[in-house]
Amino acid sequence: MIVALIAAQSENRVIGKGLDIPWKVKGEQALFKKITTGGTLIMGRKTYDSIGRPLPGRTTIVVSRNPELVLDGCEVCTSLDAAIKRAFQIGAPIFIAGGGELYRQGLDLADEIHLTTIHTNVDGDIFFPEVPDAFVAVSEEKYQSNIDYTYRLFRKRGEENAI
Ligand SMILES: NC(=O)c1ccc[n+]([C@@H]2O[C@H](COP(=O)([O-])OP(=O)(O)OC[C@H]3O[C@@H](n4cnc5c(N)ncnc54)[C@H](OP(=O)(O)O)[C@@H]3O)[C@@H](O)[C@H]2O)c1
Numbered sequence: 001m002i003v004a005l006i007a008a009q010s011e012n013r014v015i016g017k018g019l020d021i022p023w024k025v026k027g028e029q030a031l032f033k034k035i036t037t038g039g040t041l042i043m044g045r046k047t048y049d050s051i052g053r054p055l056p057g058r059t060t061i062v063v064s065r066n067p068e069l070v071l072d073g074c075e076v077c078t079s080l081d082a083a084i085k086r087a088f089q090i091g092a093p094i095f096i097a098g099g100g101e102l103y104r105q106g107l108d109l110a111d112e113i114h115l116t117t118i119h120t121n122v123d124g125d126i127f128f129p130e131v132p133d134a135f136v137a138v139s140e141e142k143y144q145s146n147i148d149y150t151y152r153l154f155r156k157r158g159e160e161n162a163i
Pocket of ligand 1: 014021
């Protein structure tokens with residue numbers, strides 16, 4: 001089973017400012033929904049707080065170091081490893097959906113990265129890590145919107161056709 005990261009970044013690799021995503025781009029969230037529906041989302045507690053609810057059509061696993069955290073409609077795990085193990089048990093496609101802390105830890109575990117680049121530079125304080133050389137872009141789709149954006153799928157080098 002594949003573990004994927006899914007993120008949207010600006011040209012200067014910003015993914016967030018405080019708890020917010022500092023842009024509104026028509027169509028970009030629909031793309032996220034299309035890719036992730038039916039799957040399991042693993043997200044950090046701060047990202048969950050910024051969304052405020054489980055997203056429909058997907059299982060949400062929230063990662064927190066707080067063993068007492070209970071969230072309606074979500075599963076909670078106290079480590080990323082535990083969250084991934086649980087997601088494997090569920091058996092649906094696995095998406096690590098942010099934020100910055102989870103992406104940094106998830107990069108080593110990921111087989112794929114769904115990365116949308118919003119073609120603007122914005123001010124922010126949470127960044128997507130540089131995509132390591134171990135990954136190669138296997139597809140690219142360009143979209144025109146109020147801010148244009150490009151979606152790329154990266155796979156581990158050597159596994160481009162294996163999945
Ligand atoms: N542009 C995008 O695609 C995108 C996607 C998602 C999020 N975002 C943005 O990213 C920002 C949030 O990112 P962030 O880096 O501040 O926080 P985050 O990664 O969403 O969450 C961090 C929290 O996750 C928990 N955590 C992290 N690693 C853990 C581990 N190994 N074991 C157990 N718990 C762990 C901790 O929760 P506790 O403090 O509860 O212990 C930690 O405080 C927001 O601005 C959000 O809007 C952007």
